[in-house]
Amino acid sequence: MRKATRVLTALVLAAMCVPAADTALGGGGRTADDAVRSAARWTVRYTASGDENSAMRVIPTASGGAWLFTTGARRPGWSMLRWDGTSWKRSTPPKQFDxxxxxxxxxxxxGETIWAAASVAHGDEDASTEHLWRFSDGRWTHQFSRDATWTGVIDIAVSSRDDAWFVTSMDPDGAPSAVLRWDGRALRYQEGPGEFDMTAVAAAGPNDVWVVSRRQGPRTLHWNGAAWKEVDHPCVAESVRSPCRGRRHLAWMSLTAQPDGRAWAVGPASADGGSPIVLHWDRTRWTQVSLNVVQTGLTAVRTDPVSGLWIAASPASGAPYVLNLRDGRWTRSTLPGGGPADRIIDIAPAPGTTRLWVHTVRRELAGDKEVRTVYELVQ
Structure with missing residues (x-):
């Protein structure tokens, strides 16, 4: 990583938090509009300087630790670090990660089982092979290799150590996205939902899987263990309802699925001038949740049985923040010292706690420099 600066000591910042009252919707929230007071702390756990080619991935663990995968401007090559609650320790990933x-x-x-799809170039500059690795019981095992020149894995959902789902990008020549599944014994291609271009996947179990497709507009499809079914939501392409009308980027919605059969979808990730969309699946239908903001990108949605629902928001002007729905109440926690140059890239709840790991990026005004930071938020 070029000019990487690692912060191994905690910098605790008081966050400005604004909770929002909620009208319950069968375990969901009908509105996230009304604000009340709360408090939270943001603690810097890792920071590094790079450029737009830099990247990070964070996976918290139930033991109180976290895994961090990171690369700098000088690709190829990814590093793997483990947070033990006090400091980061370098770990050894498969050599293909290099x-x-x-x-x-x-x-x-x-967080104890991890899947990784590593794309390695070979021969022709445009040709690449994708290697799928599984980390469990403290070691990596190679599971699968495939030609990924045009159709690499773009999203992974892991509901347990014995259930994982993968979706690939669509071949530019027209071949649809592919679905792969790990059933605890083998990794194989799964029956796909047809001629669809998938962008995201979320799974609560082998019989409860959601995908987002951008084929013919933003679509959601559900796997019930036997077949795929397209499920209409309030913001399908032909919707004339405000604020869905005219939305062009909802095909890149973020998804999360809960063990109780509920699901959430948010988007778009970019602050494109319209109102962001929050959708809640109540086991029967998608319902739109009121969120009275504009020009704000919703970049990620995650759930945890203890800490509830989390949504990452990055407004076009102002500091980014996270929304949390727990026990029928919404809270809003703003990145301290943040501004329009900051953006929340991803979030990950620490399992079984009220803590959240937050990955942000700040674009420097001069050149293409970026500063990526990983925070631990404690409510």
Missing amino acids: KAWSLEVGGSPS
Whole structure:
């Protein structure tokens, strides 16, 4: 990583937090508009300088630690670090990670099982092979290799050590996205939902899987263990309802699925001038949740049985923040010292706690320099 600066001591910052009252919707929230007071702390756990080619992935564990996968401007090559509650320790990933240009990772709810799709270039500059690795019981095992020149894995959902789902990008020549599944014994191609271009996947179990497709507008599809079914939501392409009308980027919605059969979707990730969309699946239908903001990108949505629902928001002007719905109440925690140059890239709840790991990026005004920071937020 070029000019990387690691912060191994905690910098604790008091966060400005604004909770929002909620009208319960069967375990969900109908509105996130009304603000009340609260408090939270943001603690810097890691920071590094780089450019737009830098990247990070964070996976918290139930034991109180976290895994961090990071690369700098000088790709290929990814590093793997482990947070033990006090400091980061370097870990040894598969050697193929040293040659990988891209790395997509996903962790189980406990964080103890990790899947990684490492894309390694070979021969022709445009040709690449993707290697799928599984980390469990403290060691990596190679599971699968595939030609990924045009159709690399773009999202991974891991519901348990014995259930993981992968979706690939669509071939530019027209071949649809592919679905792969780990069933605890083997990794194999799974029946796909047809001619769809998938962008995200979320899984609560082998019989409860959601994907987002951008084929013919933003679509959501559900796997019930036997077949795929397209499920309409309030912001399908032909919707004339405000604020759905005219939305062009909802095909890149972020998804999360809960063990109780509920699900959430948010988007778009970019602050494109319209109102962001929050959708809640109540086991029967998608319902739109009121969020009275504009020009704000919703970059990620995650859930945890203890800490509840988390949504990352990055407004076009002002500091980014996270929304949390727990026990029928919304809270809003703003990145201290943040501004329009800051953006929340991803969030990850620490399993079984009220803590949240937050990955941010700040674009420097001069040149293409970026500063990436990993925070631990404690409510």
